[in-house]
Amino acid sequence: MDTSSKRALVTGGSGDIGGAICRRLAADGLHVIVHANGNLARAQGVVDDIVVAGGGAQAVAFDVADGEATRAALEALLEGGPIQVVVNNAGVHDDAPMAGMSGAQWRRVIDVSLHGFFHVTQPLLLPMARRRWGRIVSVSSVAAVTGNRGQSNYAAAKAALHGASKSLAREMASRGISVNVVAPGVIAGSMADAAFPAEVVKQIVPAARAGTPEEVAALVGFLCSDDAAYINGQVIGINGGMA
Template sequence: MTTTPRRALVTGGSGDIGSAIAHALAAQGHHVIVHANARLQRAEAVAAAIRAGGGSAEAVAFDVAAGASVAAALERLLEAGPIGIVVNNAGIHDDAPMAGMNDAQWHRVIDVSLHGFFHVTRPLLLPMSRQRWGRIVSVSSVAAVLGNRGQVNYAAAKAALHGATKSLAREMASRGISANVVAPGLVEGTMLGDQFDAAQVKALVPAGRAGTPAEVAAVVAFLCSDAAGYVNGQVIGVNGGMG
């Protein structure tokens, strides 16, 4: 897989999947901007590890749900040149059955995953258009496809990314810009945590195991490559056959 080195922003880049994506993009030769919300030191650690491995990276922190903060941060980043790749990976869980879900649980999950996608992606579109090249990848979840008890807010936020991405792909394809979704299933790491034991994973996943962050990152990296230019408006599951 060949691709031209570019600047790549990975939101939620300090988590398990986000850091794997950051490393995968750095391995393609991109300069990676590793984003965190409040824990800048975690993003700094990921960026430092990339640099230690011979890659190029920096860290940045802002709340993707706060439009004004995002706009100010991106304005500063764009002063150094266009950002050709954006991976909207930031997302949070705040699980509860809908009958017992409070307003804050609903709104914060929607704010981070859906409004964050809008706040981060919109300012990058015109600079991408001027370059006649861009890659937008949003990380969703199998919950957006199948649903999941206790995650009405999370499934709603992630499923909304599917429709938004398909529409955005139609708007931007003529300018050499693709927009796609990667929807992981059960993936090893802190987000999976201790929610499922080995027997539960085997029962839920036809492959009989949880995926790895690297397996998700490999698909994202392909979608961000020059070779994937004709893949557009797609929702690609990385879920071991769950659906």
């Protein structure tokens, strides 16, 4: 199906991986809605990059953890046409050993990654099904597969996306909609560079390097294409051999 008339919503689209995904989908011909939690200016910067490169994009800001605010924002976006590609990339870290983790730390991380997935995806399902074509990709983490010290909240939130996505894939597959998860390992960018010095990366990653946001974006772009129509309900690692 021609993607030139399709719109894609990328949550957390102003970050390192999110921005790369936005630029990739725009290069593939989609009109990209770049989402930010609060920093609309940063999302607009990604939009400006896309427009300069000849693509189509717009910026939007809302808190995916707020169900009412998200639904209102989506209703406004749907007035401009269908959204047939959704990339759930929004997520936050608030690391601590569970023995010292507060309830607020546990809840906020799960609110954004897991409840945010529901708040964003659920209202778009029936409009997507009516057009009998859709792509839903959620960005998880290798931590959801292997576990990671200090990240029980983050690993729990991301692992929950695996079960939800596998179940949703079974519900929507007959309508031409695929639902998949990508689980990146150590990816270069502002968050990983501080946490994983080069010598640590060489020890924990068999490929002996961090991945790039563009490599993650290439996988997401493929999953959103017609060529990937029969890939459904999968969790695909992109981690240089870590898991």
